[in-house]
Amino acid sequence: VDLLLLYGPPGVGKLTTARELSRLTGYKLFDNHASIDVIRRVFDFKDEPFWPLVRRLRRDVLEAACAHGVDVITTGAYIYPDDTAVMESGFEIVEKYSARVLLTHLTCDIAELERRVQSEGRANKMNSLETAREDIARHDYFTPIPGRESLHIDNSDLLPEDAARRIIEHYGLPLLEAG
Amino acid sequence: MSSVDLVVIYGPPGVGKLTTARELSRLTGYKLFDNHASIDVIRRVFDFDAPPFWTLVNRLRWDVFEQAVMNDVSLVFTHVYHPDELEAVQRHRKLVEDGGGRVCHTSLRCDIGVLVERLQSEQRAAMGKVTSPEVAARLRANRDLFALIPDRESLIIDNTLLEPDESARRIIEHYRLPLLEGA
Numbered sequence: 545v546d547l548l549l550l551y552g553p554p555g556v557g558k559l560t561t562a563r564e565l566s567r568l569t570g571y572k573l574f575d576n577h578a579s580i581d582v583i584r585r586v587f588d589f590k591d592e593p594f595w596p597l598v599r600r601l602r603r604d605v606l607e608a609a610c611a612h613g614v615d616v617i618t619t620g621a622y623i624y625p626d627d628t629a630v631m632e633s634g635f636e637i638v639e640k641y642s643a644r645v646l647l648t649h650l651t652c653d654i655a656e657l658e659r660r661v662q663s664e665g666r667a668n669k670m671n672s673l674e675t676a677r678e679d680i681a682r683h684d685y686f687t688p689i690p691g692r693e694s695l696h697i698d699n700s701d702l703l704p705e706d707a708a709r710r711i712i713e714h715y716g717l718p719l720l721e722a723g
Numbered sequence: 724m725s726s727v728d729l730v731v732i733y734g735p736p737g738v739g740k741l742t743t744a745r746e747l748s749r750l751t752g753y754k755l756f757d758n759h760a761s762i763d764v765i766r767r768v769f770d771f772d773a774p775p776f777w778t779l780v781n782r783l784r785w786d787v788f789e790q791a792v793m794n795d796v797s798l799v800f801t802h803v804y805h806p807d808e809l810e811a812v813q814r815h816r817k818l819v820e821d822g823g824g825r826v827c828h829t830s831l832r833c834d835i836g837v838l839v840e841r842l843q844s845e846q847r848a849a850m851g852k853v854t855s856p857e858v859a860a861r862l863r864a865n866r867d868l869f870a871l872i873p874d875r876e877s878l879i880i881d882n883t884l885l886e887p888d889e890s891a892r893r894i895i896e897h898y899r900l901p902l903l904e905g906a
Binding site for chain 1: 754755756760761763764765767768769773774775778779782783786787790791793794796798
């Protein structure tokens with residue numbers, strides 16, 4: 545069973561690429577907003593239980609997917625080095641089920657990132673240039689997760705489908721018929 | 724100890740649980756955590772009939788209720804109650820009550836003919852909810868979907884002739900829920 549993680553800065557195109565990947569492979573898409581949106585029904589980002597509930601839901605769903613042989617694509621904004629321990633403990637849980645953890649680090653150049661952050665279709669997501677600049681200045685989204693192989697894709701000049709096909713090729717993922 | 728309310732609106736598919744719950748949430752400011760919130764997120768990965776499906780849904784509900792009680796957040800929850808689910812209902816109720824919270828049950832029902840009409844309404848299909856005539860037929864045969872949750876009082880509301888706003892106000896009055904200013 546495969547667990548694919550697409551990570552990179554907010555706005556880089558993780559969800560769009562993950563959707564393409566899901567369409568081409570038939571793998572289930574459990575992106576980071578799936579869990580965030582349901583918990584936001586009840587709690588706000590700044591509430592103490594918010595992130596523990598989100599993390600717990602992600603872990604439960606991804607663990608169950610691996611335990612039941614369901615291939616999943618997930619997305620997340622990994623921050624170096626703060627998020628390393630949480631990520632690593634998540635990987636260890638799914639690897640107990642002999643899942644392959646397949647990492648893809650998506651980046652693009654800053655000018656392009658700033659353009660994408662302001663694009664439409666980012667309702668509920670970070671979408672102001674000022675907030676995004678501040679966020680990118682404070683957090684390191686460009687260093688890959690240490691100690692593991694990540695496929696690095698700079699998608700500044702790539703369509704989501706092209707990025708998805710590179711991931712498929714690199715990791716030898718099965719294509720759905722007509723994909 | 725907490726003083727939170729978990730308002731549970733239950734009844735057959737199509738009776739108007741979500742619409743009533745939305746009104747109730749608007750009037751009271753209670754957070755809306757309807758059954759589809761937890762179902763839809765798990766359906767991203769699992770089908771209804773996959774073994775982990777209901778385990779994951781119920782675990783998510785448990786976690787959210789637990790944190791709501793601990794953080795004094797009152798909720799409006801909706802679900803289709805069937806006697807098979809009594810155990811999960813009891814566990815969730817115990818969680819809230821042990822934390823000092825209150826569970827306010829409302830059983831929503833209406834005429835079968837009206838229910839079938841509502842099941843076929845357009846809005847439902849758009850939301851990925853139950854619409855098929857087959858389900859409607861099963862509803863006619865299976866009165867269990869009108870069963871009352873045992874051991875606690877349920878406010879019974881027949882909303883055949885009621886607007887969602889009126890049902891919501893009945894619940895508020897019966898359980899003396901706080902009204903938001905201007906509501």
